[in-house]
Amino acid sequence: QVQLVESGGGLVQAGGSLSLSCAASGRTLSNYAMGWFRQAPGKEREFVASITGTGTNTYYRGSVKGRFTISRDNAKNTVYLQMNVLEPEDTAVYYCAAARGRATTNENNYEYWGQGTQVTVSS
16 A cells, blocks of 8 residues: 655765655555664664654654654655764664554554665764
């Protein structure tokens, strides 16, 4: 019902910025809460940020709060993650996901996932 495709990943120097996009097809995104998750090699996937269906509320993990901004444009069926002041610890594959429910931090609440986009931050 929903297909998600991430884009915008790449290599960036520490302190730099990068913008990720998640384009949806199949259904309008306004029906879904959206989240960004990331996974580094050998580590568990972790929550990064989420946003409610209408964009009323946003949530962030502590280590990215103040540096990352999640937003959505439901008319374009797209969710964004603006990442500023990037650190090497931000290096990971970033995934977007859609949930027919609350914009929680728990990945088990998200039923649709993209294939991910690689973000690499060099020192």
